[in-house]
Amino acid sequence: MKNISNIKKLTFGLLLLLSVLSLAIVNADYQNPIVNVVKVAAPAVVKIDVVVQTEVYIDPFIREFYRQFFGDIPRQFEESNSVGSGFIISKEGYIVTNYHVVKGAKKITVTMLNGDVYDAQYIGGDEELDIAVIKIKPTKDLPVLEMGDSDKLQIGEWAIAIGNPLGFQHTVTVGVISATGRKIPKPDGSGYYTNLIQTDAAINPGNSGGPLLNIYGQVIGINTAIINPTQAMNIGFAIPINTAKRFINQIIATGRVEKAYLGVYVQTVTEALAKSLGLKVTKGVYVSQVEKDSPAAKAGIREGDVIVKLNGTVVESAEELTSLVRNYTPGTKVKVTVNRAGKEITLDVTLGTLPSQNGSSTxxxxxxxxxxxxNLTADDRSTYRVPAGLEGVIVKESKNSFIKVGAVIYRISVNGYSYDIKNISDWNKVVDNIKKGDYIGIFYYYNGVNSVFSFRYN
Known part of the structure; x- marks a missing residue:
């Protein structure tokens, strides 16, 4: 009997073991494709550490008081550190990231997945597009990411983000493509980021500049922005890679981008505007003036038209239209849909080059x-909401923290004498004659407000 009891116990134990083993090997042959994507892609994703130097603002009155007793105050600077992501696009060491990741960088350091560290050189970029290229000098063969086709994205397909959120190197998050063609306002209020990819793959500070990948390991976007986590969770945005591809070669070759130009003065259609002008639509962009010989004029766009779509994307504000146009390079053919007295007409437009870039100004x-x-252009006025009557020059690059890109400088005061600034010639004449020790006041318009920045030039 004792032997029978032992046999029963042994049999029960074997059955229990088989049961456990069978539970442990559920989906034993399954291979997660995301794991394979990460294995191939992660080595080409880099951590970017940036040191930024900014000038410390010193009140002019304090500066003058100090000067009377102790002499001039030397210009003061402070350094800050930030972290972002990027991805390698060529064996030569070119890396794509966001412009805001490397803006104003004094030093850029790139760290690879294997721990290799390189000093990086800023090649160029564009703040409006938020795209930049940096370069390292490789000491060995580099892994490279393949670029996909963001125009073919479908809602619900896999999206994989790799980056350095909050400095945690090479973090992988997974979600889906939640939407395409999204627009969000820029932090400085100067316009919109347009035609963005929305994903629920978790994106956090530090992910900026990293790749958004499809299930084939191809880059479909550049992770760039998130909704404030106190307002919503898992809503992130990426620049479509097809937008970046239009400009990357330009940046590598010249350090900047050549942007497209439509050539219209426009304003956002509001209820009041629609009723006062008898418009047949309540949303869109009203064309108040068409520049002579501009791409818009050549294509047949007229004053009084309401632009409602560009290449099939619905347009609801002047800033949005400008941002959409700037996503293309000069020479690109686009379809512009206008509402003309209640009838929709689609016109083929070959975009031109911004006048400030095409050599029209000597x-x-x-x-x-x-x-x-x-010099101010029609697109500048639309982008930065510059009043029609305001003349001046527009700031395209700013290395100080007081006057921002998009500000319109209309007057400069030197030692109490004021000079109106209506164009680049006026600007050059004034700044050419400024000497060390002069007291300067720069009068400018930005985001609906007139301001003056005053300082003693050292």
Whole structure:
């Protein structure tokens, strides 16, 4: 009997073991494709550490008081550190990231997945598009990511983000493509980021500049922004890779991008505007003026038209239209749909080059106090909401933290004498004659407000 009892116990134990083993090997042959994507892609994703140097603002009155007793105050600077992500696109060491990740960088350091560290050189980029290219000098063969086709994305397909959120190197998050063609306002209120990819793959500070991948390991977007986590969870945005592909070669070759130009003065259609002008639509962009010989004029766009779509994307504001146009390179053919007296008409437009870039102006601006300016264009007025009657030069690059890109400088005061600034020639004449020790006041318009920035030029 004892032997029978032992046999029963042994049999029960074997059955229990088989049961456990069978539970442990559920889906034993399953291979997660995301694991394979990460194995191939992660080595080409880099951590970007940036040191930024900014000038410390010193009140002019304090500066003058100090000067009377102790002499001039040397210009003061402070350094700050930030982290972002990027991905390698060529064996030569070119890396794509966001412009805001490397903006104003004094030093850029790139760290690979294997721990290799490189100093990186800033090649160029564009703040409006939020795209930049940096370069390292490789000491060995580099892994490279393949670029996909973001125009073929479908809602619900897999999305894989790799980056360095909050400095945690090479973090992988997974979700789906939640939507395409999204627009979000820029933090400085100067316009919109348009045609973005929305995903629920978790994106956090530090992910910026990293790749958004499809299930084939191809880059479909550049992770760039998130909704404030106190307002919503898992709503992130990426720049479509097809947008970036239009400009990357330009940036590598010249350090900047050549942007497209439509050539219309426009304003957002509001209820009041629609009723006062008898418009047949309540949303869109009203064309108040068409520049002579511009791409818009050549295509047949007229004053009084309401632009409602560009290449099939619905347009609801002047800033959105400008941002959409700037997503293309000069020479691109687009379809512009207008509402003309209640009838929708689609026109083929070959976009031109911004006048400030196409050589129409024989005068180039001189840099002063970290500011680079250009003559105002119709697109500038739309992008930065510059009033029609305001003349001046628009800030295109700013290395100081006081006057931002998009500000319109209309007057400069030197030692109490004021000079109106209506174009680059006026700007050059004034800044050419500024000397060390002069007291300067720069009058500018930005985001609906007139301001003056005053300082003693050292």
């Amino acid at each position: 005068t180039s601006s001189k840099e002063f106090y970290g500011l680079k300016v250009s």
